[in-house]
Amino acid sequence: MKFLVQRQTLKTQQHLYLVRTCSDIIVDLQGAGPGGLGLAIALKKMGFNNITVYEREAGINSRSQGYSMTLHEHGGYAFIKRLDIQDIIIPVSTTPLFKAWDGTNNSKLYQQAIPSNRRIVRAQLRGCLIDIAREMQIDLRWNSPVEGFREDDEDNLYVTVHGIEERVDLLIAADGISSKIRSQLFGDEPPNVQYVGPAAKIKRTEETEHLFEDPDIIDSLGLHSNYGYCLFFSHHALSDEIFWSMSFPASEFPSYHEKTREDWLQIAKSKEETFKSPAHHLIRATRVEDLEEALILKDRDPRPLSTAGRLCQTKTGRVTCLGDAAHAMIPFRGAGGNNALLDAWKLSELLDSLKAENWSRDDLSRILVEYETEMHKRGQDAIISSRDNAKLFTTQSYLRSTARNVIMRGVGLWSQLTS
Ligand SMILES: Cc1cc2nc3c(=O)[nH]c(=O)nc-3n(C[C@H](O)[C@H](O)[C@H](O)COP(=O)(O)OP(=O)(O)OC[C@H]3O[C@@H](n4cnc5c(N)ncnc54)[C@H](O)[C@@H]3O)c2cc1C
Known part of the structure; x- marks a missing residue:
């Protein structure tokens, strides 16, 4: 409680600076999943010193996250390399070897090792990112569920945690499919x-x-x-x-x-x-x-952007979301985590432009328009193609399954010939 009050005073003072650098921007990130942690690390590397990550869970092992994820060469793994933390990820990940069968007749349709991708247990990935965040002294607060946000008529944005309001410049919801901020923005729509x-x-x-x-x-x-x-x-x-x-x-x-x-x-x-x-x-x-x-x-149905080009349309324009909070999808393309990391990459690159500037709050909302336009399109495509893949892998139609088998065999053969 005392700490929160002190932090609030500090923030108020920072708003009085005439020349403001990115290190002054108060960023609150909700959710310590791969997306939220990836963004926090990227921003800290860029010189943002006022980042707080609020995590609802009590600690890293609070719930089972046993499944593993494939980080793609042009997706999440590219961002990991960009952050220059691949040396920490490589020892706890493997090269994925993907195989597909038509289960009805046991014919193998496809087999391919993809050395440029990495396969990692989700909890391990999160553990690595948390270790890095700790080392970089990012303020990560466990047991801190964000309850909501409020905006006033003076263009101020506040976040509530443990019943206490904090004023922030930028709020990023990275709190997964059941995002609290998302519910506040769009109502309690249940996921599909x-x-x-x-x-x-x-x-x-x-x-x-x-x-x-x-x-x-x-x-x-x-x-x-x-x-x-x-x-x-x-x-x-x-x-x-x-x-x-x-x-x-x-x-x-x-x-x-x-x-x-x-x-x-x-x-x-x-x-x-x-x-x-x-x-x-x-x-x-x-x-x-x-x-x-x-x-x-x-998953969730993609939502349309507002006429102003925003997914998270709010009074201040300084609230946004990423990862599953923005575009939850079923894992039939292994794309959810990759897209969360791509969101973090895109947003961090755009925010990097503030480094040299005397930034204003309008700059933040302008950046979020550009970020959400790209993120929304990519996320929407991934939701739809994940559904298409699921239908293809579970089809009851003989014709569709035959067509699928021919395509997968062809792709498998092509990748063998070209590797
Ligand atoms: C079986 C399975 C297999 C998958 N395989 C793959 C794969 O191969 N490749 C791939 O890319 N993706 C895969 N995914 C999807 C991937 O796991 C998710 O897309 C990814 O974890 C999303 O990351 P995120 O950071 O957006 O959200 P999350 O990982 O959901 O993290 C959100 C965090 O926010 C916290 N939180 C929630 N509410 C609050 C609150 N109110 N306040 C503060 N914190 C809060 C949560 O505790 C959590 O730590 C798979 C998913 C499943 C279920």
Whole structure:
């Protein structure tokens, strides 16, 4: 409490400076996910010294974030390199080897190693970013859910945390799909639940050893398409666990939230025979204690920009959002985290232009128009193409699945010939 009051006094004084550099800009970031942390690190490197990251969770291990993410060469990984922190990410990540099967007849459609991408467990990525943020002395506050914001008639913007208001220059909501700031802006629209299903993590034991020796599984990301559903698995060499999940259209299980782990395992086992190896073996080896929280894949419909070119249209124009708070998508293109990092990159580059200037609040809102225009288009495209991919991987149509198989085989062959 005392600290907050002191900080408030300091901020008020800073507004009196005649020549203002970017280090004066008070930036509040809501959410310590990959997007929020990436942006905080970028801004700090650029000389912004007044950044606070508020995180709702009590600490890094507050919830299970077991799945891994692929950072793409032209997506999130490019930003990691731009931040010059790849040396910290490389030892805890691997080169993804992607494989796809038509699960109905066990034909392998595609196999490709992509050395320029990195595969990393989400919690590891977050852990690395948090370590870097700490080292850079970024003010990261755990257990601090942002409750909302307020704007007054004097062009002031305030953020409320623990019931206390703080005045800020810029508020960036990076607080994921259930963003509090987003709800304040657009109302409590529930996200679309698109796919649901069981998810499991298999550890190496005497009984499961054979899975860890299967060349189709080790070090691989695999997708088995089937009629109406699909199974995705990944073996991450560094954690030596196999994660798998099945995705069914949510419309098939309207009471999905009532299902127990036992129910989900039974559903998976009922499909075991419809898959061939290795998906078949993964389901067979899974026990109820291996089941994780059920998979509930959600996204949001893209929202139109205002006539002023803004997604987050507010009185001051100095509130914006990034990552899942802006454009939540289902992970069928592995694009959500990459786009969160691309948002952070775009916004940090635009804010960098303030470095040399005697900035004004209008500069901030002008920058946000440019940022949101690019971010909105990219995010919208990613939401739609992720849905298209999901439909393709779970299609019930023989014709569509045949066309998909031909295309994937062609792409696989082409990448083998050109690599
Ligand atoms: C199974 C699965 C697999 C995936 N695979 C991939 C992949 O391969 N590649 C890829 O790019 N993406 C993938 N994704 C998507 C990716 O995980 C997300 O898009 C990414 O984490 C979004 O990052 P973010 O920083 O925007 O939000 P988040 O990671 O959701 O972080 C938001 C943070 O804000 C905090 N927060 C929430 N509310 C508040 C509040 N009121 N105040 C303060 N803090 C708050 C949260 O605790 C959290 O720490 C996958 C997702 C799933 C579910």
